[in-house]
Amino acid sequence: MKPKINRTAGVYTPQGFDCCQTPGYALDPLLPCLDRKWVVWEPACGEGYLSAALRTAGFTVMASDILAGQNFWSEQPILWDCIVTNPPYSIKYAWLNRCYDLARPFALLLPVEVIGAKRAQTLFREHGVEVVFMDRRINFKMPLKGWAGSAAQFPVCWVTFGLNIGRQMTFAELAKPGAI
Numbered sequence: 001m002k003p004k005i006n007r008t009a010g011v012y013t014p015q016g017f018d019c020c021q022t023p024g025y026a027l028d029p030l031l032p033c034l035d036r037k038w039v040v041w042e043p044a045c046g047e048g049y050l051s052a053a054l055r056t057a058g059f060t061v062m063a064s065d066i067l068a069g070q071n072f073w074s075e076q077p078i079l080w081d082c083i084v085t086n087p088p089y090s091i092k093y094a095w096l097n098r099c100y101d102l103a104r105p106f107a108l109l110l111p112v113e114v115i116g117a118k119r120a121q122t123l124f125r126e127h128g129v130e131v132v133f134m135d136r137r138i139n140f141k142m143p144l145k146g147w148a149g150s151a152a153q154f155p156v157c158w159v160t161f162g163l164n165i166g167r168q169m170t171f172a173e174l175a176k177p178g179a180i
């Protein structure tokens, strides 16, 4: 197996919120915005909850992760139309930049604070962005804690490009807190 080197030098060991796993219900407000014909790439799939939920919703999904030897910066599936993932937050701005460089539609689950960051705004101004906010915090699965009591201490939103939602900001209601 290839060494797990992430974008920054050194062997990559996920820590902190790089280890969080996202429940499928986080996709609820995003699914109506995705073209049903698209092949979705989940390039930081972790334990695979998002990719499983996308498949359940009827999408063809290509899933990869540096922990399985596939670095987002150097490998991609032969066929894909759209990226959907919760990326590693330790390199979230570099990840956002890379997604814009790939020049295909994407949806990244990111902390809401990203909207206020100059690094992100520079990219939004240059390329465009549509954001789907949610009225509840996502209950991530965390190492040691599991799903129980692991509610995020910060709100997240779907930062999207190329989905043609038609509004720069959408305020979605999450119907089911806690369902995986």
Ligand SMILES: C[S@@+](CC[C@H](N)C(=O)[O-])C[C@H]1O[C@@H](n2cnc3c(N)ncnc32)[C@H](O)[C@@H]1O
Residues within 6 Å of the ligand: 005, 006, 007, 012, 014, 017, 018, 019, 020, 021, 022, 023, 043, 044, 045, 046, 047, 048, 049, 050, 064, 065, 066, 067, 070, 071, 072, 073, 085, 086, 087, 088, 089
């Ligand atoms: C926050 S977790 C999200 C897992 C999954 N997307 C989810 O939402 O449940 C971030 C994942 O990014 C992976 N990762 C970190 N750096 C990466 C890289 N350069 N290329 C691909 N995956 C990477 C980590 O191994 C980890 O599984």
